């Protein structure tokens with residue numbers, strides 16, 4: 001059986017940067033806490049916890065003066081203020097691309113635009129971006145959500161970094177006839193779109209596509225949807241142990257890709273296990 005590994009799969013720049021910062025926090029301070037899981041990968045988070053970097057669910061869980069890491073998805077100014085009041089030592093691992101989306105949203109809000117964040121309403125990144133507008137931005141998941149809004153004359157759009165370009169295109173298409181002025185900040189992350197394109201190209205040429213990454217990871221879930229959209233059977237797994245021999249029956253070529261928060265060792269284990277089962 002031929003195994004085709006998508007080279008763009010796995011840790012992106014922002015996740016690598018956050019993990020380096022976590023290692024430095026562990027080495028320099030003996031650990032601390034992250035506000036929410038640092039990245040959406042249970043195995044990596046468990047490894048960090050075993051090294052002394054625990055997950056705090058909310059600000060109230062942070063001890064006064066404790067080191068606290070802000071995760072790649074970022075957070076809002078109110079949360080940062082609350083942490084400062086607890087005299088926490090803040091290590092900001094917000095991905096610079098997410099920080100750009102936050103800045104664009106704040107700028108549009110200050111310039112008097114009605115800000116729309118194209119993203120998932122319950123995702124911490126989208127909520128954090130909206131918090132940078134003083135909570136006034138509306139989070140929309142797509143053009144279909146426009147019907148429930150009273151649109152102003154001046155509207156601006158900012159995207160959660162993992163959004164798909166076609167979703168942004170369709171939102172802009174539907175917004176244009178409804179507003180007098182429209183500003184768009186394309187804050188979709190390059191790493192996401194490159195990974196999606198490369199995975200799509202492989203998915204079209206294989207009999208089975210395996211997508212490795214956390215089930216709570218928005219970019220991994222979307223990657224699996226995109227691969228499945230080609231019609232190629234696609235399996236989204238978190239670990240090599242989930243692989244089932246019957247998936248590989250009659251398969252001549254299998255593709256392997258991974259979300260931005262999936263470590264190389266998890267991908268390598270999946271590739272090795274596919275080899276064992278074939």
Ligand code: F3S
Pocket residue numbers: 012013014015072095096097098161189190191192219260
């Ligand atoms: Fe940042 Fe893009 Fe990764 S936004 S965290 S480099 S997927």
